[in-house]
Amino acid sequence: MIFYRQCVSITIGVLLIVLFGFCWKLSRYYSIVSTALPHNESAIKVAGAPSIRWDNYHEFVRDIDFDNSTAIFNSIRAALRQSPSDIHPLGVSYFPAVIPKGTLMYHAGSRVPTTFEWLAMDHEFSYAFGLKSPSYGRKSLKRKHGRFGNGTHGNHPKGPPPDEQGPSSQKMLTYRAARDLNKFLYLDGASAAKTDSGEMDTQLMLSNVIKKKLNLPDDDENERMAERLYAARICKWGKPFGLDGIIRVEVGFEVVLCDFSSDNVELVSMLDMVHPNQYLDLPSPTVISKEEGWPLDKNGNLVEDQLTHDQKAILDREDGWEQVLSNFNAVESFNCIRAGAAHDHGEHRIHLDYRHLVSGINRTYINPDPNNRRLLNDGMTWEKQLEMVDDLERALKVGFDASQSMDWQLALDELVNKFAPLLKSVSNILTSDGDFNESVAINATALTLNFCLRFEAASNNSDQFGSGKDFAIYQYASPYQDLKTDADFLIWSSTVSVVREIVDVVYKVNDLLIPEVYSFMKDNTTSSDLKKHVETARAAVDGLIESLGWIELNYRCERQCNWDEVCYTPSWGPSPMGMTDPGSHDGGFGTHFDESRQRLVINNELQCISVSNLLANGNR
Numbered sequence: 068m069i070f071y072r073q074c075v076s077i078t079i080g081v082l083l084i085v086l087f088g089f090c091w092k093l094s095r096y097y098s099i100v101s102t103a104l105p106h107n108e109s110a111i112k113v114a115g116a117p118s119i120r121w122d123n124y125h126e127f128v129r130d131i132d133f134d135n136s137t138a139i140f141n142s143i144r145a146a147l148r149q150s151p152s153d154i155h156p157l158g159v160s161y162f163p164a165v166i167p168k169g170t171l172m173y174h175a176g177s178r179v180p181t182t183f184e185w186l187a188m189d190h191e192f193s194y195a196f197g198l199k200s201p202s203y204g205r206k207s208l209k210r211k212h213g214r215f216g217n218g219t220h221g222n223h224p225k226g227p228p229p230d231e232q233g234p235s236s237q238k239m240l241t242y243r244a245a246r247d248l249n250k251f252l253y254l255d256g257a258s259a260a261k262t263d264s265g266e267m268d269t270q271l272m273l274s275n276v277i278k279k280k281l282n283l284p285d286d287d288e289n290e291r292m293a294e295r296l297y298a299a300r301i302c303k304w305g306k307p308f309g310l311d312g313i314i315r316v317e318v319g320f321e322v323v324l325c326d327f328s329s330d331n332v333e334l335v336s337m338l339d340m341v342h343p344n345q346y347l348d349l350p351s352p353t354v355i356s357k358e359e360g361w362p363l364d365k366n367g368n369l370v371e372d373q374l375t376h377d378q379k380a381i382l383d384r385e386d387g388w389e390q391v392l393s394n395f396n397a398v399e400s401f402n403c404i405r406a407g408a409a410h411d412h413g414e415h416r417i418h419l420d421y422r423h424l425v426s427g428i429n430r431t432y433i434n435p436d437p438n439n440r441r442l443l444n445d446g447m448t449w450e451k452q453l454e455m456v457d458d459l460e461r462a463l464k465v466g467f468d469a470s471q472s473m474d475w476q477l478a479l480d481e482l483v484n485k486f487a488p489l490l491k492s493v494s495n496i497l498t499s500d501g502d503f504n505e506s507v508a509i510n511a512t513a514l515t516l517n518f519c520l521r522f523e524a525a526s527n528n529s530d531q532f533g534s535g536k537d538f539a540i541y542q543y544a545s546p547y548q549d550l551k552t553d554a555d556f557l558i559w560s561s562t563v564s565v566v567r568e569i570v571d572v573v574y575k576v577n578d579l580l581i582p583e584v585y586s587f588m589k590d591n592t593t594s595s596d597l598k599k600h601v602e603t604a605r606a607a608v609d610g611l612i613e614s615l616g617w618i619e620l621n622y623r624c625e626r627q628c629n630w631d632e633v634c635y636t637p638s639w640g641p642s643p644m645g646m647t648d649p650g651s652h653d654g655g656f657g658t659h660f661d662e663s664r665q666r667l668v669i670n671n672e673l674q675c676i677s678v679s680n681l682l683a684n685g686n687r
């Protein structure tokens with residue numbers, strides 16, 4: 068603390084007069100630099116990848132407003148990350164994806180798939196999905212709903228309805244990618260939620276356009292489940308382009324693989340699923356029905372005081388078994404949730420090739436709020452939908468190679484990891500209550516001045532080298548791989564626009580408060596406008612924090628979770644924690660209804676959960 072304070076005072080004390088001069092000149096300098104560009108026209112290659120440099124980068128930045136920029140920025144940051152995909156559930160983009168040769172994928176089902184089918188990236192998911200153990204005792208009467216929701220949205224394609232499969236009819240299959248599967252489309256957001264609030268628009272749009280394009284008959288629509296119909300159409304359309312399938316978030320990530328032929332995947336394991344009760348050699352649960360002589364009322368509930376002595380003994384014994392088995396079952400479900408949370412920071416086995424990203428963003432007005440928008444809005448005309456599908460076809464013809472793509476998520480993570488703490492710290496300093504004095508200005512500028520001075524030259528360097536605010540933007544947004552495609556430029560231009568907004572605000576805070584620090588150090592006083600300047604600075608920072616919409620700035624785990632816990636982000640599809648329908652008012656665990664958006668959203672404070680939450684949830 069003391070060292071820090073001294074460091075700040077010394078820095079300011081020694082350099083004050085010089086620095087003070089610079090910081091006043093910053094905005095002036097900025098405009099000089101901008102008008103002097105570009106420096107060397109011949110450095111701009113027209114064909115191929117342009118050489119983007121500090122003194123010409125403006126030439127290459129394409130038009131995109133700040134709202135569209137944050138939408139692109141946040142979509143890329145959430146891509147292939149479970150928690151962010153659920154917090155920002157309304158995806159509007161198609162990301163080209165590659166699953167490398169050798170990657171294992173899983174399926175639980177009663178037979179080996181022959182047509183397109185769902186594969187989970189985590190065996191814990193397939194296992195929890197496929198293994199529906201029977202209940203014993205009194206619980207067997209109550210259990211009407213599976214652990215993956217109550218089935219009102221149709222049965223899930225990856226598993227049978229609960230309690231309708233005989234023991235051991237389920238198989239646990241493991242597949243291995245036999246080659247680089249380099250033509251997947253990853254659909255961002257909570258794209259496997261079985262909803263009609265927009266999470267599935269990327270699938271719906273493709274399905275609609277394909278139906279017209281391929282002149283498919285209506286009777287496809289008899290398909291029991293919307294997403295099975297979408298998958299059937301998408302695979303049919305993609306076949307001539309070599310489409311491998313689509314990727315979505317569920318609890319963890321899942322793949323719809325279009326073609327199970329051996330060139331694509333090989334089956335490396337097929338296990339009969341064993342229920343814990345079978346393994347422990349327990350007899351099957353006693354069937355409690357009127358026919359078997361059990362006292363049930365007209366609602367099917369047990370009439371306890373009419374039980375015979377023997378019946379009561381059977382139930383008590385089975386209730387005891389059930390209690391033990393429920394622990395096995397709850398852990399099985401909890402493992403699935405943990406496997407999903409393991410991908411909160413990424414499903415790193417899947418690689419994205421951003422060069423061929425196809426997004427609805429910057430095609431029409433799309434609300435940048437990822438909880439309050441949809442791809443299929445009024446502005447998304449049929450022509451625009453056709454254009455997007457054309458773009459997808461063009462991309463698929465090329466095929467994807469993530470190693471050739473700039474890793475934009477890495478680049479944007481870096482920005483957030485640096486700027487989020489800076490912005491929050493400055494905001495906190497400017498918000499501190501108590502007596503209002505110079506210490507607010509000193510503490511805030513200790514952060515901002517250190518930022519600005521990294522880009523300020525000590526003397527006129529004849530514009531020969533980069534410096535100034537404009538250079539700061541270049542430096543932070545500088546791509547480290549050649550930009551080749553429109554999508555590259557869309558992402559980079561968005562990055563420049565986001566960084567520019569941040570740099571502007573940091574400089575603005577500095578420009579507002581450095582004069583106060585100067586006056587304090589020179590005359591032991593601050594101006595009568597100190598309060599006003601601090602408030603202006605605070606409004607700028609807080610406004611920026613709000614408009615950036617970064618998950619880090621708004622969502623946190625309540626605490627560091629224990630080893631037997633998971634920091635839980637609710638998901639929108641079927642899950643061991645139950646099915647949360649975003650359109651409903653009664654929120655599932657960890658969500659609340661947001662009036663302005665008219666939907667459920669995820670609470671800003673994420674909670675640690677353990678097996679006991681699953682037991683309490685009745686999810687066994």
Ligand SMILES: *[C@@H]1O[C@H](CO)[C@@H](O)[C@H](O)[C@H]1NC(C)=O
Pocket residue numbers: 107108109110
């Ligand atoms: C402009 O840039 C090109 C390529 O970097 C270089 O060969 C050329 O000498 C430069 N011209 C001037 C006038 O600096």
Ligand SMILES: *[C@@H]1O[C@H](CO)[C@@H](O)[C@H](O)[C@H]1NC(C)=O
Pocket residue numbers: 212217219648651
């Ligand atoms: C099942 O889902 C429907 C529709 O979302 C809901 O109204 C109903 O309350 C749910 N039932 C249970 C037991 O969760």
Ligand SMILES: *[C@@H]1O[C@H](CO)[C@@H](O)[C@H](O)[C@H]1NC(C)=O
Pocket residue numbers: 132134135428429430431432433434435
């Ligand atoms: C984004 O870009 C599109 C097309 O350029 C434009 O219509 C829209 O107003 C922009 N802003 C948002 C928030 O969508």
Ligand SMILES: *[C@@H]1O[C@H](CO)[C@@H](O)[C@H](O)[C@H]1NC(C)=O
Pocket residue numbers: 500501502503504505506
């Ligand atoms: C200035 O305000 C800070 C925080 O409110 C306080 O700790 C400090 O004592 C104040 N300094 C003076 C000189 O009043």
Ligand SMILES: *[C@@H]1O[C@H](CO)[C@@H](O)[C@H](O)[C@H]1NC(C)=O
Pocket residue numbers: 068072496499506507510
């Ligand atoms: C400024 O920083 C000093 C040293 O960390 C601290 O004691 C003081 O309370 C801070 N003042 C404000 C207003 O944040």
Ligand SMILES: *[C@@H]1O[C@H](CO)[C@@H](O)[C@H](O)[C@H]1NC(C)=O
Pocket residue numbers: 099527528529530
């Ligand atoms: C910097 O120096 C160059 C010549 O060396 C001069 O043309 C230019 O106007 C100066 N710029 C500033 C901001 O003083």
Ligand SMILES: *[C@@H]1O[C@H](CO)[C@@H](O)[C@H](O)[C@H]1NC(C)=O
Pocket residue numbers: 129130131429430556557558560561
């Ligand atoms: C965004 O859309 C506008 C209008 O269609 C277009 O001029 C611009 O080039 C697009 N921006 C990017 C970065 O693609």
Ligand SMILES: *[C@@H]1O[C@H](CO)[C@@H](O)[C@H](O)[C@H]1NC(C)=O
Pocket residue numbers: 591
């Ligand atoms: C600065 O002003 C404060 C009161 O505003 C006073 O207590 C303090 O002694 C002054 N310091 C110097 C070095 O004059």
